[in-house]
Amino acid sequence: SVSVKQPLPNLLLSNSLRLAVIGLVKSMADELAPDGIRVNAVCPGWTRTERVEELLQDRAARSGTTPEEEAAKITAAIPLGRMGTPEELARAVAFLASPAASYITGVSLLVDGGMYRGTM
CATH class of the missing domain: 3.40.50.720 (NAD(P)-binding Rossmann-like Domain)
Incomplete structure (x- = not known):
C-alpha cells in the first residue's frame, strides 16, 4: 500500500x-x-476492488452520504482523478x-x- x-x-x-x-x-x-x-x-x-466497494459503503453509511460521494472524496486527492x-x-x-x-x-x-x- x-x-x-x-x-x-x-x-x-x-x-x-x-x-x-x-x-x-x-x-x-x-x-x-x-x-x-x-x-x-x-x-x-x-x-477499485470489491473490498474498496465495501469500505465505500461503510463510510457512506457512517456519514449519511452515498458510496459514490465517498469515492469522489478519495479521488479528489488523486492527481489522475480516479482510483x-x-x-x-x-x-x-x-x-x-x-x-x-x-x-x-x-x-x-x-x-x-x-x-x-x-x-x-
Whole structure:
C-alpha cells in the first residue's frame, strides 16, 4: 500500500506491518541478488476492488452520504482523478516480473495515480 511512504490515519498496526514487509523485501533483494533472483514490492493506492466497494459503503453509511460521494472524496486527492483498476495493478506486477525489469530489484513501486506527493 502507499502507506509505506505516507502512513494512513488510524491504521497504526497496518502501517507498521507494511513497513516491515518493505524491510523484508530490501533484505531479501540483497540476499538473493547474487543468485539472480529479484525481489520487489508493489504498493497500490486506491484500487477499485470489491473490498474498496465495501469500505465505500461503510463510510457512506457512517456519514449519511452515498458510496459514490465517498469515492469522489478519495479521488479528489488523486492527481489522475480516479482510483486504479485491478488490471492496472496486475500490469505493474507483470512488468516487474518480466525481462523488461531485469535490472530492477529491491524496489517498492507505487501504483497510486500520483497520490503520494513525496519525492523519495
